Amino acid sequence: MQRLVEGLEALKAKDLEKAEAIFAEVVEMAPGLGAGHNNLGMTILQRTQDLEKAGQLFSEAIAKDPRLYDAYLNLGSVLMSQGRMDEARDTWMKATQLQPARPEAFHNLGIHFSTHSQYAQAKSMFERSLQLDPSNTDEYLRLAMVYSELSEYYPALANFLQVLVRNPGHFESRLAVAEIYRRMGRYPTALYELQQLHEIFPEDVGLLVRAGLIFVETNQIPEALAVFSRALELDPEHRDVLEVLAVIHEGQGENDKALELYQRLALLDPDSEFCREAIERLQPLISQ
Structure with missing residues (x-):
């Protein structure tokens, strides 16, 4: 009417x-x-x-x-x-x-199931939604995240890459690709992806932290020290960076540097039992 x-x-x-x-x-x-x-x-x-x-x-x-x-x-x-x-x-x-034959309800159900950590059901719904509307870039991202939660890394990569084909500058997807490569043990590729992002966002401390942790995980200590030191220059009060650097220096026997970092960390977190124990452990060694 x-x-x-x-x-x-x-x-x-x-x-x-x-x-x-x-x-x-x-x-x-x-x-x-x-x-x-x-x-x-x-x-x-x-x-x-x-x-x-x-x-x-x-x-x-x-x-x-x-x-x-x-x-x-x-x-x-x-x-x-x-x-x-x-x-x-x-x-x-x-x-x-x-x-x-309409995708909207399948999409909504995918959101519902993923919100409730029912990832297998969410996967089924997002897959059906994409079958009905293959142009929905955001749906590739949601499906990729669900695959990642299910540790189905190759399908996750395929869907994140679909997002990047449509939007090469999509930060979240490229970061997720780097994380999946790390989980798969493909460390050089993960570092390459992080480096690509770092060139675009050179002052993003989070990217440096991720790269530094990969270097720690692969026992590349000099590289880890360099990356975390740069991160600390950008954010002198970043607690995770202070802690990792302190642990690395202590592991290297550089107790004076480690103590300084633990003390800086303790100023930021006075109630930290971890810092208190580390300071008590190192002070006698330095005074000898």
């Missing part, structure tokens, strides 16, 4: 008051039209964030038209916002049965 179209145009133009008035009129004129209730609920949700009222309208839309896919999507989102997770999941499951 014409008024429904006018309401949708107002909603698209972000004229929410006008859209709400039109959809309220549609609901009054055609109370059996599920789309009217659904669109009124969407408008109220955007205008006032009234979850209770919007949820009621979405439920009414489904009651009027049990095959109204968008109403199930919207109701599921409201239920999730209300903390009613199981009901949200069940609502989206019904949506997948109604429209198995």
Whole structure:
């Protein structure tokens, strides 16, 4: 009907008051039209964030038209916002049965399952979502993160690389690729990826820490010292950097340098039992 179209145009133009008035009129004129209730609920949700009222309208839309896919999507989102997770999941499951060729409900279920650390189920949902919409770059990222949680490293890499093909500068994906290579024991490749990022973000201490830890893990102590020393120049109060440097210097028998670093760390964390024990251990050695 014409008024429904006018309401949708107002909603698209972000004229929410006008859209709400039109959809309220549609609901009054055609109370059996599920789309009217659904669109009124969407408008109220955007205008006032009234979850209770919007949820009621979405439920009414489904009651009027049990095959109204968008109403199930919207109701599921409201239920999730209300903390009613199981009901949200069940609502989206019904949506997948109604429209198995549309990706939105599968996407929402993937988010739901990954939020609850149910990664195998999340993987299945994101895979289906991508089958239906292969152009969704963000979905490749979500699926890659799920694969990574499942320690399925090769599929994780493949999906992170799909993101990088579409967006070569995507920091999070390149960082994740470096971490996966590290977990796989492919340390030179991991360091290469970190170096690529470091050239773009030369003052990112986190990148230096990751590279330094790889050098420690592979017993390349001089390289680790150089990287962590540079990190400390950039952030003199970085606790992890201070701690790792102190441990390395102590392991090298450089007790005076280690003690200085433990003391600096103790100033930042006066309650640290670790620092107290280290200082007590080293002070007698230096005074000898």
